[in-house]
Amino acid sequence: MNIRRNISNNKSMKQMMKPVLRTMFAATLVACSTPASYTPQDKLTVNDEKINNIIAQMTLEEKVEMLHSKTIMSSEGVPRLGIADIKYADGPFAVREEIGEGFQPLNWTTDSATYYPTGSALAATWSADLAYNYGLALGTEARRRGKDIILGPAMNIQRLPIGGRTYEYFSEDPALNAVLAVGYTRGMQDAGTAACLKHYALNNQETNRGSVDVIIAERPMREIYLKAFEAAVKQGGAMSVMPAYNKVNGYYGSENNHLNNVILRGEWGFKGMTVSDWGGTHSTMGAALGGLNVQMTGDNYFGPALIDSVRAGKLNESIVDNKVREILRLRLAIKAIPNEQANTIKISQKEQQQVAYNVASKSIVLLKNTKTTLPININTTKKIAVIGLNAIATTASGGMGAGAKTPYEITPLQGLRNRLGDNIEIKYAQAYKHYMGMFSGSKAGTPEIAQTLDEAPDATLLAEATTTAREADLVLFFAGTNKFIESEGIDRENILLPVSQDIIIARLAEVNPNIVTVVVSGGPCDLRVVDEKSNAVVQAWWNGLEGGHALADVLLGNISPSGKLPFTFPLKLEDSPAFALGNFSNDVVSDGDVFAAQFRHDIVGETEYNADVHSPKAHYSEGLLVGYRWFDTKGVPVLYPFGHGLSYASFNYANIRSDKPRYTADEVIRISFDLNNEGSMEADEVVQLYVRRLDAKVEWPHKELKAFQRVTLGAGSKRTVTLEFPVSELRYWNEAINAWQLESGTIEVLVGGSSAELPLKVSVTI
Numbered sequence: 001m002n003i004r005r006n007i008s009n010n011k012s013m014k015q016m017m018k019p020v021l022r023t024m025f026a027a028t029l030v031a032c033s034t035p036a037s038y039t040p041q042d043k044l045t046v047n048d049e050k051i052n053n054i055i056a057q058m059t060l061e062e063k064v065e066m067l068h069s070k071t072i073m074s075s076e077g078v079p080r081l082g083i084a085d086i087k088y089a090d091g092p093f094a095v096r097e098e099i100g101e102g103f104q105p106l107n108w109t110t111d112s113a114t115y116y117p118t119g120s121a122l123a124a125t126w127s128a129d130l131a132y133n134y135g136l137a138l139g140t141e142a143r144r145r146g147k148d149i150i151l152g153p154a155m156n157i158q159r160l161p162i163g164g165r166t167y168e169y170f171s172e173d174p175a176l177n178a179v180l181a182v183g184y185t186r187g188m189q190d191a192g193t194a195a196c197l198k199h200y201a202l203n204n205q206e207t208n209r210g211s212v213d214v215i216i217a218e219r220p221m222r223e224i225y226l227k228a229f230e231a232a233v234k235q236g237g238a239m240s241v242m243p244a245y246n247k248v249n250g251y252y253g254s255e256n257n258h259l260n261n262v263i264l265r266g267e268w269g270f271k272g273m274t275v276s277d278w279g280g281t282h283s284t285m286g287a288a289l290g291g292l293n294v295q296m297t298g299d300n301y302f303g304p305a306l307i308d309s310v311r312a313g314k315l316n317e318s319i320v321d322n323k324v325r326e327i328l329r330l331r332l333a334i335k336a337i338p339n340e341q342a343n344t345i346k347i348s349q350k351e352q353q354q355v356a357y358n359v360a361s362k363s364i365v366l367l368k369n370t371k372t373t374l375p376i377n378i379n380t381t382k383k384i385a386v387i388g389l390n391a392i393a394t395t396a397s398g399g400m401g402a403g404a405k406t407p408y409e410i411t412p413l414q415g416l417r418n419r420l421g422d423n424i425e426i427k428y429a430q431a432y433k434h435y436m437g438m439f440s441g442s443k444a445g446t447p448e449i450a451q452t453l454d455e456a457p458d459a460t461l462l463a464e465a466t467t468t469a470r471e472a473d474l475v476l477f478f479a480g481t482n483k484f485i486e487s488e489g490i491d492r493e494n495i496l497l498p499v500s501q502d503i504i505i506a507r508l509a510e511v512n513p514n515i516v517t518v519v520v521s522g523g524p525c526d527l528r529v530v531d532e533k534s535n536a537v538v539q540a541w542w543n544g545l546e547g548g549h550a551l552a553d554v555l556l557g558n559i560s561p562s563g564k565l566p567f568t569f570p571l572k573l574e575d576s577p578a579f580a581l582g583n584f585s586n587d588v589v590s591d592g593d594v595f596a597a598q599f600r601h602d603i604v605g606e607t608e609y610n611a612d613v614h615s616p617k618a619h620y621s622e623g624l625l626v627g628y629r630w631f632d633t634k635g636v637p638v639l640y641p642f643g644h645g646l647s648y649a650s651f652n653y654a655n656i657r658s659d660k661p662r663y664t665a666d667e668v669i670r671i672s673f674d675l676n677n678e679g680s681m682e683a684d685e686v687v688q689l690y691v692r693r694l695d696a697k698v699e700w701p702h703k704e705l706k707a708f709q710r711v712t713l714g715a716g717s718k719r720t721v722t723l724e725f726p727v728s729e730l731r732y733w734n735e736a737i738n739a740w741q742l743e744s745g746t747i748e749v750l751v752g753g754s755s756a757e758l759p760l761k762v763s764v765t766i
């Protein structure tokens with residue numbers, strides 16, 4: 001089915017678009033920086049009088065029942081008073097199928113849902129509009145399933161290229177993350193489903209995620225790692241937040257007073273509820289005083305022990321009342337859907353599948369394109385060799401963590417065949433085996449199917465692949481990872497292409513040098529060999545149920561590629577900051593040590609557990625220099641820079657100007673320039689604005705992203721584009737006075753199509 005042609009003009013989908021989001025970047029930054037008399041969080045307090053009356057009628061036991069799980073995906077309401085339970089569903093890229101204890105699927109026939117492109121793919125669109133539509137579509141499906149809260153967006157900074165959840169998260173930049181998080185959150189909640197921001201905060205590694213203690217200074221924490229959470233709360237109006245498993249400066253996320261009470265509720269004005277990650281609660285008093293509302297799962301801390309603490313006078317009942325109040329705010333803001341009304345209509349419908357296609361088609365990044373190899377010339381190309389298991393592999397599920405029970409998934413090979421029909425002969429060869437890693441005990445982990453990451457190529461598969469390549473006009477080599485390599489619960493050992501893919505492409509190049517490599521992965525890979533052996537390289541992500549059609553449309557030139565990298569692809573892993581500095585905490589702590597320490601804290605009463613030696617320390621000694629900030633500031637070359645992405649069109653940037661030469665603290669900087677599409681087809685360009693301080697006395701990265709916009713231009717057309725951001729976004733967190741402060745001076749504003757291609761510049765004075 002031609003999703004793009006059959007659905008792209010659907011009227012209801014046009015109504016879903018919100019052009020106002022094109023200016024959301026500036027609005028988001030203003031909201032994060034400037035107090036307002038009314039904020040989106042105030043919507044949660046409109047029922048407070050009613051809520052106070054409800055609380056006055058509740059017993060202590062009824063109150064505490066609301067503070068822990070009822071089932072693995074619900075928490076208790078107040079049945080006696082007609083208050084419904086709260087129903088959760090895993091996200092963030094699909095409404096997870098119904099599950100029972102132990103996260104085991106219940107095997108319903110009515111709970112399949114749209115598989116949307118994962119977080120890194122959405123981030124590659126650099127689009128507030130698409131993020132909004134993504135959240136709206138996902139929230140709409142959640143309502144059909146009867147869910148009140150979706151556990152998403154997942155929005156932590158990509159600090160480690162090897163991060164197991166990089167595919168779920170957005171980018172390495174706080175400004176890009178903030179815009180996407182606000183769009184996703186607004187869309188989700190406009191659909192009537194509460195968003196749950198996760199994982200708050202600094203969940204940047206899966207290794208030791210349940211015990212690692214992130215040691216970080218206040219400035220980088222606020223400027224880099226908290227920025228998107230702040231935006232999603234203050235501008236997006238997020239109704240719930242999930243504290244992370246890890247510790248930050250000595251305290252677990254679920255009992256971190258500084259994060260949950262001082263910053264989230266105090267400074268940002270959050271009025272909603274927090275819910276622990278599953279199994280992420282560690283104490284009764286610590287969590288009660290540290291800002292947690294709901295323990296998931298179980299009641300060992302927020303159950304009888306909490307009641308005992310109140311009755312013994314150790315905890316004031318008003319603290320319990322306030323937790324209930326925050327939960328009821330969300331409960332009354334989100335309409336409860338009775339069980340008999342849920343799952344009664346098809347969950348994944350044409351409109352939601354169109355959103356998945358739109359995101360996928362705008363996320364694909366053209367990394368390299370020599371000899372104008374792409375788009376594929378269907379007039380001169382008669383035989384295509386499609387090489388590599390990733391051409392037929394599905395990505396909706398696998399590994400650990402939430403997946404998608406999708407109604408269908410178009411693989412790359414299917415997409416090509418659907419689009420080309422019988423016009424061009426396509427021959428497929430597997431080339432390499434499937435890798436299951438730590439999941440090799442599953443039914444697919446057999447010697448016939450699975451192999452080790454560095455195992456030599458299978459001789460039979462390699463011979464078949466080279467023969468197929470030799471006979472073709474064009475080779476499409478599908479490289480990359482899978483969800484058993486990039487997975488929740490584990491970090492990759494490295495970013496090398498698995499299962500000897502570098503050896504395989506080198507052999508293919510010997511028999512046919514006309515190679516296009518398509519990389520299917522959630523995070524960055526070491527593509528040095530691929531870059532050398534390929535005429536063109538495409539990053540295709542884990543791109544949802546319509547990913548194969550979107551990829552085919554890009555490869556065939558039905559649309560121009562317009563994705564931009566949301567994170568840097570380093571030449572090698574050792575160049576990235578955490579590895580160059582040796583501060584990645586990857587010494588695995590045994591479960592026995594962790595559980596023993598937990599026992600001493602809970603049973604014996606060790607009060608210093610939150611800062612003890614049983615938590616490996618991750619020292620974020622790179623400070624502000626995360627991602628491109630590190631590579632630019634240190635002068636370290638990269639393979640593909642942040643924001644990079646080629647097009648089939650050619651864009652000319654010219655005539656930059658600011659609306660004024662000098663700005664004061666409460667003003668907005670507006671930068672205009674002309675953008676001309678000099679190509680022969682309509683295309684999108686993501687224009688990017690960075691700032692560089694020319695005479696700063698405060699330490700800063702070489703440059704930082706401050707604004708961007710996706711612009712659609714027809715062939716030969718020209719447009720004046722204006723990007724804006726508030727002066728307050730130039731402030732830094734002054735640790736000496738524990739407050740935001742603006743440094744006066746001259747800044748250079750740079751504009752272009754990637755962090756490494758910025759042809760325009762203008763200076764202004766602050």
